[in-house]
Amino acid sequence: MFDRLGRMSDFAWQSSLLGACAPSVDEDFDALVRTELSAGAWVDHLPGWLQGADEVFATALQELPWGQRTQRLHGQDLLQPRLTASIPVADPPAGLEILPRIGRLLDARYGRHFERVGANLYRDGRDSVAWHGDRIARDLPQAVIAIVSLGEPRTFRLRPRDGGASIGFSLGAGDLLVMGGSCQRTWQHTVPKVASAGPRISLTYRHAYP
Ligand SMILES: O=C(O)CCC(=O)C(=O)O
Numbered sequence: 189m190f191d192r193l194g195r196m197s198d199f200a201w202q203s204s205l206l207g208a209c210a211p212s213v214d215e216d217f218d219a220l221v222r223t224e225l226s227a228g229a230w231v232d233h234l235p236g237w238l239q240g241a242d243e244v245f246a247t248a249l250q251e252l253p254w255g256q257r258t259q260r261l262h263g264q265d266l267l268q269p270r271l272t273a274s275i276p277v278a279d280p281p282a283g284l285e286i287l288p289r290i291g292r293l294l295d296a297r298y299g300r301h302f303e304r305v306g307a308n309l310y311r312d313g314r315d316s317v318a319w320h321g322d323r324i325a326r327d328l329p330q331a332v333i334a335i336v337s338l339g340e341p342r343t344f345r346l347r348p349r350d351g352g353a354s355i356g357f358s359l360g361a362g363d364l365l366v367m368g369g370s371c372q373r374t375w376q377h378t379v380p381k382v383a384s385a386g387p388r389i390s391l392t393y394r395h396a397y398p
């Protein structure tokens with residue numbers, strides 16, 4: 189797996205040279221669009237919220253403690269088809285000070301205290317996450333999970349847990365997508381495999397689940 193990661197380091201180094209600008213976000217969340225889903229679930233999308241996403245991508249790729257974890261499927265422990273890392277929002281690695289700034293803005297807007305960032309690295313189109321509701325939030329009546337997308341675009345899909353048509357969002361560099369209400373209980377989401385894709389990192393902000 190690390191040769192796949194190695195190739196990406198070159199990509200990150202190049203994009204940080206090309207696109208360097210100090211990262212910032214729009215504090216007013218102008219241009220945010222909410223989609224009401226069924227059963228009290230909703231999803232917010234704000235394209236291009238984070239300016240300087242390429243620099244954040246490059247730093248996150250270098251500095252986060254990436255690992256490939258296993259998941260139990262049909263009685264077998266299988267490697268997950270993506271790399272992951274988890275850090276406290278308040279204490280990011282050097283160069284990622286934008287992460288707590290984003291956390292404070294999300295806290296204020298969504299009325300939660302986002303404590304941890306779960307980062308996911310989709311090295312190419314073979315990496316993915318299957319249909320799921322986030323386990324930690326599945327038993328809560330209401331939960332908010334905010335995702336900031338970095339790197340190359342990938343499709344993020346949502347579908348009602350009980351069946352029905354899915355809806356898709358193309359998440360590009362700097363996009364914010366927030367799932368709320370009953371979304372983790374009554375809907376599922378996925379980032380499906382695709383024939384070809386460049387590397388993407390998602391930063392998933394999660395609050396405490398008492
Ligand atoms: O990468 C994404 O946009 C989604 C990640 C996700 O659903 C998860 O980590 O639970």
Ligand SMILES: [Fe+2]
Pocket residue numbers: 320321322377
């Ligand atoms: Fe998820």
